[in-house]
Structures are given as structure tokens and as C-alpha cells.
Amino acid sequence: EADIYQTPRYLVIGTGKKITLECSQTMGHDKMYWYQQDPGMELHLIHYSYGVNSTEKGDLSSESTVSRIRTEHFPLTLESARPSHTSQYLCASSAQQGADRSGANVLTFGAGSRLTVL
Amino acid sequence: KNQVEQSPQSLIILEGKNCTLQCNYTVSPFSNLRWYKQDTGRGPVSLTIMTFSENTKSNGRYTATLDADTKQSSLHITASQLSDSASYICVVSDRGSTLGRLYFGRGTQLTVWP
Numbered sequence: 001e002a003d004i005y006q007t008p009r010y011l012v013i014g015t016g017k018k019i020t021l022e023c024s025q026t027m028g029h030d031k032m033y034w035y036q037q038d039p040g041m042e043l044h045l046i047h048y049s050y051g052v053n054s055t056e057k058g059d060l061s062s063e064s065t066v067s068r069i070r071t072e073h074f075p076l077t078l079e080s081a082r083p084s085h086t087s088q089y090l091c092a093s094s095a096q097q098g099a100d101r102s103g104a105n106v107l108t109f110g111a112g113s114r115l116t117v118l
Numbered sequence: 119k120n121q122v123e124q125s126p127q128s129l130i131i132l133e134g135k136n137c138t139l140q141c142n143y144t145v146s147p148f149s150n151l152r153w154y155k156q157d158t159g160r161g162p163v164s165l166t167i168m169t170f171s172e173n174t175k176s177n178g179r180y181t182a183t184l185d186a187d188t189k190q191s192s193l194h195i196t197a198s199q200l201s202d203s204a205s206y207i208c209v210v211s212d213r214g215s216t217l218g219r220l221y222f223g224r225g226t227q228l229t230v231w232p
Binding site for chain 1: 122127152159160161162163164167207220222223224225227
């Protein structure tokens with residue numbers, strides 16, 4: 001059972017609302033990620049973090065922001081939600097890469113947060 | 119352009135039958151390839167991970183193969199069960215950075231019928 005938790009699992013909100021998707025992991029992993037996934041499409045990296053106070057934008061441009069104040073916590077915030085933000089958001093974490101690259105960067109995913117913006 | 123292509127897009131089989139899912143990639147330089155299983159409404163779960171020197175790896179009824187020369191991988195499922203119904207995602211990592219950038223396929227949607 002993965003020790004990475006996302007809340008809420010499902011969220012339906014109106015346009016213009018501010019939302020925060022929570023992600024917490026109890027594995028002590030340094031690296032954390034946010035992916036966006038639409039039906040039948042590949043996962044797209046929107047944010048990642050190497051550790052506390054580190055945040056980087058991913059491959060897919062996103063209007064969301066993230067913070068990493070604590071190792072275990074990596075919330076994602078949308079200041080003003082729009083229908084185009086409707087999607088599944090997946091949080092993941094991985095341990096710091098070791099000397100043996102085999103098995104490096106194996107991601108543990110949360111169950112996801114499905115956001116619908118009306 | 120680094121890409122990961124999976125086939126078929128979807129597959130329906132009867133319970134107890136075997137099946138093979140394909141993954142072709144153009145990612146270079148190659149670091150490792152992993153297969154994930156994603157149940158509907160859940161996050162992906164890792165099945166196997168293979169590096170350049172590994173040709174095959176098993177995890178229960180799942181067996182993954184890798185041909186690094188032709189840049190192809192397959193995931194073979196033996197004696198399928200209803201619980202195998204899921205999307206199977208091929209992910210390839212490069213060695214271009216410390217983070218090891220990941221390239222995701224779109225997945226093969228497998229449905230197992232009783």
C-alpha cells in the first residue's frame with residue numbers, strides 16, 4: 001500500500017474559485033511531483049521538487065503553483081479555477097537517486113484528485 | 119524527438135487467456151524502462167523496472183522483456199484475471215539529468231471478461 005495521500009479525491013467547483021490539492025507522503029522521499037492526466041492521454045509533469053524550498057516547473061505549462069515547506073507535504077494551488085483545468089491530478093514521490101542507477105527514480109503515486117470546474 | 123508508443127491502444131481478452139502488450143521508444147540516452155498498472159480512478163503502481171543490461175524481468179504473472187537494440191519492450195500477462203483489467207503504462211527514463219526525465223506512453227487499456 002502506497003504511503004502517499006491525496007485529498008480531496010474528487011472536487012467539483014465553480015469557475016473563479018481558489019482550490020488547493022493536498023499531497024502528503026510518509027516515506028521521507030526527497031523528490032515529489034505533480035502530474036496532470038486526461039483520459040486516454042499520457043501523464044504530463046507540471047511541477048516537481050528536489051526537496052524543501054525547491055520547486056520547479058515541469059514540461060507542461062500550468063497556471064497552478066506549488067510549495068514545499070516540509071519534506072512530506074507538496075500542495076498544489078489554483079488561484080482561479082477555469083473549466084480548462086478540469087483533469088485528474090496525480091502526486092508522486094521518489095527517493096533520492098543512489099550510486100546504483102538501477103531502480104533510480106521509481107515513482108510512488110497517490111490515488112489522484114479528480115477536479116471538475118463548471 | 120523522445121517518444122514512447124504503446125500498442126494496442128485497447129485490448130479485450132477472456133479470463134484465463136494470455137496477452138502481450140507492446141512498447142516502442144525513441145528515448146536516448148536510455149536509462150531504464152518501467153511498466154506501471156493503473157486501475158480506473160487510481161494512481162499508477164509500478165510492476166517492473168529494467169535497465170539496459172536486463173532482457174527480462176518477472177513479477178508474478180507479469181513478465182516484461184526489453185530489447186535495447188531495437189528499443190522495444192513487451193509486457194506479457196499469463197492466465198489473466200478480472201483484476202488485471204486496467205491501463206498499462208510504459209515509462210522510459212533518460213540519463214540526461216540527475217532527475218532522469220520520464221517519458222510516458224498513453225497506455226494500453228486492458229479489459230478482461232469472465
